[in-house]
């Protein structure tokens with residue numbers, strides 16, 4: 387149950403980072419680790435695949451020094467979902483943070 391709750395935050399956070407520039411799985415795992423979220427590759431890669439299936443991200447395979455890396459970019463639709471998520475997080479989290 388708690389896992390499901392945090393996975394939602396993580397998805398929104400992935401969209402946010404993808405809105406700043408192309409991202410890839412390992413980079414996001416490290417980035418989220420810096421926020422105190424330990425996400426395994428077995429969670430991250432299916433999550434990225436689902437965001438792509440949903441049309442929020444689009445991937446491109448890029449050869450980086452002989453290694454094929456899958457980069458994800460945010461789509462226009464993903465951008466509008468992020469904007470909506472931003473407003474919703476502000477609304478709901480704002481109250482929680484005030485109470486605290």
Ligand SMILES: [Zn+2]
Pocket residue numbers: 399403417418421
């Ligand atoms: Zn971050």
